[in-house]
Amino acid sequence: MAYQLYRNTTLGNTLQETLDELIQFGQITPQLALKVLVHFDRTMNNSLAQKVKNRLTFKAGKLNTYRFCDNVWTFLLSDVEFRDVSELCKGETVKIVACDGKAVPPTKDD
Amino acid sequence: MAANQALVSKLYRGVIEDVINGVREAFLDEGIDEAVLLELKQNWENKLQSSKAIDPVTDPAETSLQSKLQQRSSLPSKAGQQASSTAPANNSTPQQAATTAKQPEAAAAAQTPVTTPNAATGAATTAAAAAPATTTVRTVPVQITVPPQAGVAGHTAAKSITVHVPAHALQGGAAGAQLQTILSSPAVTAALSLPVEMATTVLQQHINNALQSTAARSQSRTDNGGVTQLDGPGDSSDDDDDVEDDDDDDVEEEDDHDDEEIDADNEENADEEPLNSEDDVTDDDPSVLFETDNVVVCQYDKITRSRNRWKFHLKDGIMNINGRDYVFQKANGDAEW
Numbered sequence: 001m002a003y004q005l006y007r008n009t010t011l012g013n014t015l016q017e018t019l020d021e022l023i024q025f026g027q028i029t030p031q032l033a034l035k036v037l038v039h040f041d042r043t044m045n046n047s048l049a050q051k052v053k054n055r056l057t058f059k060a061g062k063l064n065t066y067r068f069c070d071n072v073w074t075f076l077l078s079d080v081e082f083r084d085v086s087e088l089c090k091g092e093t094v095k096i097v098a099c100d101g102k103a104v105p106p107t108k109d110d
Numbered sequence: 111m112a113a114n115q116a117l118v119s120k121l122y123r124g125v126i127e128d129v130i131n132g133v134r135e136a137f138l139d140e141g142i143d144e145a146v147l148l149e150l151k152q153n154w155e156n157k158l159q160s161s162k163a164i165d166p167v168t169d170p171a172e173t174s175l176q177s178k179l180q181q182r183s184s185l186p187s188k189a190g191q192q193a194s195s196t197a198p199a200n201n202s203t204p205q206q207a208a209t210t211a212k213q214p215e216a217a218a219a220a221q222t223p224v225t226t227p228n229a230a231t232g233a234a235t236t237a238a239a240a241a242p243a244t245t246t247v248r249t250v251p252v253q254i255t256v257p258p259q260a261g262v263a264g265h266t267a268a269k270s271i272t273v274h275v276p277a278h279a280l281q282g283g284a285a286g287a288q289l290q291t292i293l294s295s296p297a298v299t300a301a302l303s304l305p306v307e308m309a310t311t312v313l314q315q316h317i318n319n320a321l322q323s324t325a326a327r328s329q330s331r332t333d334n335g336g337v338t339q340l341d342g343p344g345d346s347s348d349d350d351d352d353v354e355d356d357d358d359d360d361v362e363e364e365d366d367h368d369d370e371e372i373d374a375d376n377e378e379n380a381d382e383e384p385l386n387s388e389d390d391v392t393d394d395d396p397s398v399l400f401e402t403d404n405v406v407v408c409q410y411d412k413i414t415r416s417r418n419r420w421k422f423h424l425k426d427g428i429m430n431i432n433g434r435d436y437v438f439q440k441a442n443g444d445a446e447w
Contacts, residue, residue, distance in 0.1 A: 005407055009428045010435050011122055014157035015129075018150055027146045028137075035136045036129065036150075043128040048426040051121055052439045054114065060445035063420050073410055075422075077445050080404075082431065084114055084438075091404040091431045101409035101425050 002045035003099050007037065015040055056084040060094070073098045118435050126154060404431045408441070418447045 006012050019033040061079030068074075075096040082089050130151050137147045408427025413420070422443040429436040 003409070005409075006428060008405070009407055010158065010161055010430060011125060011428075014161060015154055017157060018153040021153065022146065022150060027149070028142055029140060032133075032136060032140050032142065036133045039132045039136075040125075040129050043125050043132065045426070047121060047125050047128070048428070048437065048439075051124065052117070052426070052437050054117065054438055055440045055442075056436075056438050058422075058441060058443040060443065063445035063447040066420070066447065073413055075420075075445075080443075082429070082436070082441075084436075087114070089431050089434075089436070094404040094406060094431070096406040096408065096422070096424070098406075098408050098410035098413075098422075098424055098427075101411045 002041040004037075004041050005097070005099050006041065006044040006048075008097075012040065012044070054084060056082055058082045064093075071100045071103065114436050115434070118437055121437060122158065122435075126151065405429070406441075408438075411440075415447075420445045420447060 007016060016037070019028070019036060022028045023030055023033055059081050060077035062077065064076040064078055066073070066075050073096070075098075077094045077096065078092065080091045080094045082091070130147060134144070134147055137144070406424075406427055406429045408424045410422070410424050412423040414423075415421070422441070422445070424441040424443070425439060427438050427441060429438070
């Protein structure tokens with residue numbers, strides 16, 4: 001079992017929308033959709049750990065809020081600059097949601 | 111981050127492939143057809159592309175889909191133009207609404223009107239558009255052309271009926287809609303099948319009657335002809351009770367006192383609310399503050415703080431900044447609280 005963290009990404013949201021549409025049309029069952037999402041979680045976590053190799057740094061003008069609850073950090077930063085070697089991108093307000101990278105994700109009984 | 115974009119696309123394709131292959135077995139276990147799985151994949155990829163978070167990857171299947179989408183988008187624009195031209199003279203029957211809702215059918219329906227109301231409205235629109243838009247002219251001749259219809263005896267050629275319609279009936283949305291409802295009534299439909307002269311007179315009388323009755327109705331509403339309504343929206347005001355009613359002074363005075371007390375309480379509350387509302391010092395509602403499109407979803411290795419300086423050591427993250435997607439293996443950051 002892996003973090004369900006990545007369901008709220010472009011990839012994850014589009015998958016959930018597609019699954020919801022199929023459920024609405026009655027083409028798949030909700031249980032099957034759940035299985036797909038669980039598989040997606042596993043695949044996502046593995047891919048990010050193994051296939052991605054780049055590093056970047058960022059600097060924020062201000063940390064507006066920080067929250068640590070249930071071992072999940074949530075930050076709100078403003079005026080942030082992300083740097084990837086030579087390239088740069090900026091955001092006015094950025095929200096960071098981070099789960100514990102070292103902990104073993106909670107196992108669930110299916 | 112252009113190089114990153116290619117990386118992101120490749121990563122996403124890889125994830126999609128992995129997921130689809132992984133759940134294929136689950137789909138088969140549930141007895142669900144492979145076609146549904148393919149549909150899942152197609153829809154997923156389409157949504158990804160339309161989200162514009164990554165660069166689109168050309169694929170033979172996807173390009174054909176894109177061209178189909180373009181065709182669809184051009185067709186509604188044509189239907190939309192025709193629909194907008196007929197909108198001022200639009201028939202309010204459910205059939206019309208249903209056909210405009212279904213775009214391919216709307217194009218066909220607009221082009222080949224079959225039933226009489228559609229024909230009348232279509233022709234009336236062209237006549238109305240041609241009519242001079244002067245406000246000084248009281249009546250405007252409107253030519254209604256009824257195309258030939260099969261099954262109606264003695265009606266082999268298109269006939270045009272000219273009726274005189276007050277100018278205001280052609281202008282404005284509500285008046286125009288009125289004209290259309292008048293023209294689409296069953297009496298009119300029957301009249302259209304009569305010979306030209308009779309149809310003209312019948313239609314003319316019908317329009318005149320209908321417009322006069324609606325004018326009379328609207329007038330009666332404004333002038334309070336008939337039965338006058340004193341309460342509800344027509345109520346003058348509560349404060350006038352003191353001046354108008356002289357009878358039952360005792361009862362009146364008690365009621366007045368109660369009213370005054372209630373009013374006094376309301377005024378005090380009104381004063382207190384502004385006072386209390388200044389006690390709260392938060393800048394923004396936190397729930398609103400947390401709503402932002404730039405999201406980074408990741409895992410943390412280490413989060414440290416020294417006084418008000420925070421340092422972030424993050425890993426395995428996906429970012430959506432200004433609508434575009436990025437990924438990272440590791441990220442380090444600094445911020446001041």
